[in-house]
Amino acid sequence: MNCDELLRALNEYVDDETVLALCREFAEHLAGCQPCQIVVDNIRQTIQLYRAGELHPMPPEFQERFRRALRERWKAKFPNSEV
């Protein structure tokens, strides 16, 4: 496996959803190729960073409207429910 082949197989490796044979080839390449190792680490960190990213706060005035809409729909579906 060379760097180009590694690049094409990157998704499977990052997702850890690939066949063992590819993993072995991939690992062999990574063991001898520091730049590719760094690229794989960078990609994993990129995904982690977006997952850890800010949860945009919902505006308070929307919260109120939102809860009211939910309660109304709930009452229509479950008329005897306490809301």
Next chain:
Amino acid sequence: MTDTPRAVDSSVDDQPATGDQRQRWLIEKARTGDFTAFEMLVQELEPRVYRLAWRMLRQSHDAEDVTQQTFLSVIEHLEQYRGEATVAAWVLRIAANHALKLLRRRRGMMVTSWESGRGGDNEIASSLPHPEVIAPWRETPADLAERTEIRRLIDEALIELDEKYRLVFLLRDVEGLSVRETAELLGLSEANVKVRLLRARLQLRERLTRVLGDESRRAIPEHSHPPPPAEGNKV
């Protein structure tokens, strides 16, 4: 229609503490008409729904609409959750569907960019951009995520990404939908999703590493390697 109300008793022993198990339990309670359980579920999932909608649509007002429509749909379809996916994945799929409808409306009836190229991996990896700036990051993602200027940077990098790559990255990598779920939602083949995902990952990595990479430890890409040693020569 079930109309027997039953409030959640938070002291009960069988209440799972966290995660998907707890959310499945809340759905079960909600199905019996328990609004408190439903509200708890909303509280747990609304930040992720709103974040996904905001990142897909880039407008607070639209993100609010999608958040509201999503949970109204959840009320309507409570009985249809079959438990194959996690509760979060089910709710996020509903949210993504609403957001996609809005995106389509914005574009009129034109074929949207994310729906073109459904014929397989015809955007194939042959022309993948090679990584240029290769350097370990100076800080961990957890530390970086705390900083305002980094949050701005990751938002900007996402905006710069072509929409067809951005949607795949958000659904698959950030919100954790499977490749198949992402493909179904966007009307693409799984092969297409994988190629777009790879392009998204490479572009975002490049953009972020230019800012976050440690210049003093920068590595030079080496595109030609000698063949690996034959099996018998390995230590």
